[in-house]
Amino acid sequence: MADELARRLETRDAVVVGLSAMIGAGVFAVFAPAAAAAGSWLLAALGLAAVVAYCNATSSARLAARHPESGGTYVYGRRRLGPFWGYLAGWGFTVGKxxxxxxxALTFGAYAAPDLARPLAVAAVVVLTVLNLSGVRRSARAARLMVGFVLLVLTAVVAAAFLPDTGTAIGLPVDDTADPAGIPNAQVVDKDQVVQVGSLDDLPPGLHLILDPEVTGWGVLQAAGLLFFAFAGYARVATMGEEVRDPGRTIPRAIGIALGLTLVVYTLVAAAALHTLGPGLLAASPEPLVEVVKAGGERWLEPVVRAGAAVASLGALLALLLGVSRTVLAMARERDLPGALAAVDPVRQAPRRAELAVGAAVVVLVLVADLREAIGFSSFGVLVYYAIANAAALTLGRDEGAPPKAVPVLGLALCLLLAATLPLPSVVAGLIVFAVGAALWAVRRRLA
Structure with missing residues (x-):
């Protein structure tokens, strides 16, 4: 039919889309705030995030196989729980993403050329939107190239961390000082060295103290919530269910492969960062993977890592644009967004109006606001999105490919728990966004 998307993605294409969304810019930055919360228990927090991701991925895969349409949890919520819950999932996903x-886009600009960050960000959005308009297969091929380069960069980072030490660990200035007496693993750093101290009397002039973060159960949960956000890209496979060949087999397989590969990559990178920097220095670093290669004495890799971060940002942006436009398409079909956005190009069989609308909205946001510090609610929104997905999976019958009940139950509980443990500003911002969405829903229903 003319208003349906073409099924052109095979398993490897779907895996690449998921990988490009998960192994994005987050891997170059997410471990610093997570280490600040979890300290030396960073790997435990990563494991908990992986459990949540597994439950959500299993629920999403079973739902996507049953409902292979564009829109992801927006569709599942409508079909299994009712229109409001689907709308709430779609609203949170669309606004947050x-x-x-x-x-x-701004992250790409900052890594590529800080003085031209905003113009480059706009250019990136325009170019990738045009690429998406040319067809999903070309987008998947571009994502494959970007993922391959980023994986090579991350391999180099891990190798630099675990090769025999050939250089001096490189730290960064920190303004706070404190008495490290009696505190194990205290470090003082300047821009050229890291030295261990046993008391404040041992503190060399001009150096600053970095302490390992205090580990608490709440901190580990908070770190897991932050790390989960980096795993959440497998939703892109589900939201593109209408463009996947043999979705009942391909979607579960692609989500499982992408999630497993991402967990291996994240574990190796996290272990490398902890091994080289320790939790204190890792938590304090604005560019942790750059610090890892410096500490390994491989300074020549610094521009390579920065290039990897820039390319990873483009890969994540490409996958996000694809996922958001497909959710917009699904919501427009149900008139939860303007119906004009539901049009599908008869030649390319792609949602061109939805893609153009999303690209235009992103360009406006890039031009009018610096969102790098203003999207904390995205983590909250993603966790609520998957809570709804798990609730929808609980309604699947055995003849519909339902997962074991424990999987969606655990996924739902952990999503709500991790959402509650996020930093308070993120929780407040997320609640406001969902409240606005619910109010709009109520107004639209009253006027209908």
């Missing part, structure tokens, strides 16, 4: 698109 549009902001995330702008943040990824």
């Amino acid at each position: 549009t902001a995330s698109c702008a943040a990824m």
